[in-house]
Amino acid sequence: GNSVTQMEGPVTLSEEAFLTINCTYTATGYPSLFWYVQYPGEGLQLLLKATKADDKGSNKGFEATYRKETTSFHLEKGSVQVSDSAVYFCALGGTSYGKLTFGQGTILTVHP
Amino acid sequence: EPEVTQTPSHQVTQMGQEVILRCVPISNHLYFYWYRQILGQKVEFLVSFYNNEISEKSEIFDDQFSVERPDGSNFTLKIRSTKLEDSAMYFCASSEAAGGPETQYFGPGTRLLVL
Numbered sequence: 001g002n003s004v005t006q007m008e009g010p011v012t013l014s015e016e017a018f019l020t021i022n023c024t025y026t027a028t029g030y031p032s033l034f035w036y037v038q039y040p041g042e043g044l045q046l047l048l049k050a051t052k053a054d055d056k057g058s059n060k061g062f063e064a065t066y067r068k069e070t071t072s073f074h075l076e077k078g079s080v081q082v083s084d085s086a087v088y089f090c091a092l093g094g095t096s097y098g099k100l101t102f103g104q105g106t107i108l109t110v111h112p
Numbered sequence: 113e114p115e116v117t118q119t120p121s122h123q124v125t126q127m128g129q130e131v132i133l134r135c136v137p138i139s140n141h142l143y144f145y146w147y148r149q150i151l152g153q154k155v156e157f158l159v160s161f162y163n164n165e166i167s168e169k170s171e172i173f174d175d176q177f178s179v180e181r182p183d184g185s186n187f188t189l190k191i192r193s194t195k196l197e198d199s200a201m202y203f204c205a206s207s208e209a210a211g212g213p214e215t216q217y218f219g220p221g222t223r224l225l226v227l
Contacts, residue, residue, distance in 0.1 A: 032213040034215075036218070041220070042220055043116065043118075043203065043218040043219045043220040043221055044155070044203065044205075044218035045218070046215050046216075046217075049213070049215065051213040089155060091155075093213065093214070097143075097160045097162070097167040097168040097210050098143055098145065098160050098167075098168075098207060098210035098214060098216065099145075099157045099160060099168055099170075100145075100147070100155075100157060100216060101157065102147075102154050102155040102156070103154065104153065104154045105154070105155070
């Protein structure tokens with residue numbers, strides 16, 4: 001079945017540092033890939049998505065490229081801010097009924 | 113901006129009791145979902161619902177669980193006889209359509225604690 005593996009956290013960075021959160025997946029067919037973010041006390045919000053190989057999703061300075069050859073969808077940001085502190089979830093959407101398969105989440109803390 | 117809402121935000125219950133978690137999806141959405149996250153573990157899919165029927169469910173979603181859309185706005189998850197291992201954060205989500213690229217919009221969650 002489908003599965004998603006995220007890098008172990010938590011990740012602690014200083015403001016303006018470069019961020020990478022690794023995500024790899026196993027899936028049959030051609031899934032869509034998502035990054036969701038959860039800020040403290042809030043629900044999961046879509047950060048970005050990519051629907052086919054080599055697509056790049058981007059939003060709020062975050063980027064991720066759908067790499068079919070390495071089955072990866074790593075999240076990157078060139079310069080993080082304190083306000084980026086949150087939990088980041090990689091997810092895979094593959095079925096016609098919309099089921100999402102999530103990774104375990106990565107806690108990001110950014111210090112001033 | 114439209115959003116998914118959930119009530120209550122927190123619920124504490126005794127083992128064996130029934131609980132109903134409530135969700136109000138975004139008004140023009142047609143597909144509804146429940147997920148849960150046990151503390152420290154992955155967010156897990158429970159069930160999807162469309163046209164007043166379950167479309168897909170996971171192996172977690174056994175006979176103790178049921179979902180309902182009792183009116184035009186609410187979407188509920190009922191756990192008939194709660195167990196300790198049902199303690200988790202429960203997320204409701206909705207989407208305009210279903211399928212791989214469709215974005216699901218999530219509520220803030222209900223934290224359920226079973227004692």
